[in-house]
Amino acid sequence: MLGLYAVDTPQVVGCFTLIIAMGMGITLAARLAEGGRFQTFSQWMFLAGLASVGGATIAALSIGSGCWPVCGASLIGMVVAATLDLNGDRQSAISV
Numbered sequence: 001m002l003g004l005y006a007v008d009t010p011q012v013v014g015c016f017t018l019i020i021a022m023g024m025g026i027t028l029a030a031r032l033a034e035g036g037r038f039q040t041f042s043q044w045m046f047l048a049g050l051a052s053v054g055g056a057t058i059a060a061l062s063i064g065s066g067c068w069p070v071c072g073a074s075l076i077g078m079v080v081a082a083t084l085d086l087n088g089d090r091q092s093a094i095s096v
Contacts, residue, residue: 008066008067013067015056016065027049029042030046049078056071
């Protein structure tokens with residue numbers, strides 16, 4: 001039965017760290033490719049990275065690893081970074 005015994009071996013922690021680093025790197029690449037010729041490819045890679053970090057979060061929860069808060073925070077960070085509008089030329093939805 002999963003989740004009864006915490007699994008925090010160096011291999012497990014290293015695997016989660018690698019997945020998180022990959023997800024954050026893909027997020028940065030997707031933001032940098034915005035408006036360029038690699039935008040579509042980077043968006044698909046971001047979607048795959050988001051699924052990977054989400055799967056790692058679920059796996060960390062199910063095996064009882066202490067890495068799940070970091071995985072969850074990385075997932076939130078990826079979503080915020082993807083939806084954050086850094087272009088100042090658009091009008092605000094709220095007009096003053």
